[in-house]
Amino acid sequence: MNTFSKLFGISKNEIKKDVIITPFLNLDYFKSDKDNKRSKGFLFEVINEDYFSVIKTGVGAPFVGDAVLYLEGSACERLYFLGSCGAVTDLEIGDLVVINKALNLESFTYILNKSLNADFVNIDNNLLNNLYSYYRSIKKAAIASVGSLCLQSSIKDYLVKSNIDVVDMESSAFFSASNKLGLDSLAILYITDIIQDKLFCRDLAKKESDIIKDSRRKAVSLICQFIQKQNA
Numbered sequence: 001m002n003t004f005s006k007l008f009g010i011s012k013n014e015i016k017k018d019v020i021i022t023p024f025l026n027l028d029y030f031k032s033d034k035d036n037k038r039s040k041g042f043l044f045e046v047i048n049e050d051y052f053s054v055i056k057t058g059v060g061a062p063f064v065g066d067a068v069l070y071l072e073g074s075a076c077e078r079l080y081f082l083g084s085c086g087a088v089t090d091l092e093i094g095d096l097v098v099i100n101k102a103l104n105l106e107s108f109t110y111i112l113n114k115s116l117n118a119d120f121v122n123i124d125n126n127l128l129n130n131l132y133s134y135y136r137s138i139k140k141a142a143i144a145s146v147g148s149l150c151l152q153s154s155i156k157d158y159l160v161k162s163n164i165d166v167v168d169m170e171s172s173a174f175f176s177a178s179n180k181l182g183l184d185s186l187a188i189l190y191i192t193d194i195i196q197d198k199l200f201c202r203d204l205a206k207k208e209s210d211i212i213k214d215s216r217r218k219a220v221s222l223i224c225q226f227i228q229k230q231n232a
Contacts (some may be wrong), residue, residue: 095215111148124179
């Protein structure tokens, strides 16, 4: 068994042209009525649908970045990232955002030591523009991918000064790895928390939980429909 098959539980030549990367979402969200097989490797889980593959990576920049890099030499042409994020500016729980700027703050040590001289990752806008023409109500957002959940509140002032709207842990790695392979890429996220005000680990009231679940379903539906349109 080669490295790819060992890590992904599926051979590289089975990967589709369109690939969704998600850190933690249950792959059942993406399944059609068909009994499509779920493959589990040493690090990643994969499911293949008619138009796309979905890879569940685990949380954090290294897992997401590596999953993308391992796709080199596969049929993958377009990459989509789907996950959750925390709001920095005036956004609400349940809002969907599409990322148009990504700041690299992946290093725990840099954040801990306040070495905050970060760079924005270049984002190819092909898919972004296509999506926006299809779904104009979605909000564009600048994201910072941070290396610490504990420390993200301590750098809020820096995030605000950098015109950051939302934070996560993976998007900058996703775009960096996509750029390395020369692949078109797009990231759609839904907001589950607000820095300093509504913590990611808080107990959710039923209404708030329902809002997040509905937002998650909308994000999955949007990205799947968009992929089908790209293949029409």
